[in-house]
Amino acid sequence: MADAEEERHRRGLRFRKREDHAVELFTEAREHLDDRARVDRVLVQLGRFYNPTLDQPIVDVVTRRGVLEALEAGDVESARRLLDERLALYTGTEPPRS
Secondary structure, eight states, X not given: OHHHHHHHHHHXXXXXXXXXXXXXXXXXXXHTTTOHHHHHHHHHHHHHSEETTTTEESSOHHHHHHHHHHHHXXXXXXXXXXXXXXXXXXXXXXXXXX
């Protein structure tokens, strides 16, 4: 019985580790909104991860395009808001209020 419980715990740790990586990528994108190319690379990575709750990538193409267009226009707040909204969908929390 202890072995089954330990295996379940390990599976949970692997899931949290994977989940944390996506959150870390969101944090990296938010911290480097002045570097459009870096944000784009991070969003491509997040687009490769799947959000089973939404049945789509963690960051979809529409959101990626919106963030990059906002950054190109110099609208950092809109880019940050889009990232926060997508992170909230992923984590199941409310996005921060601006």
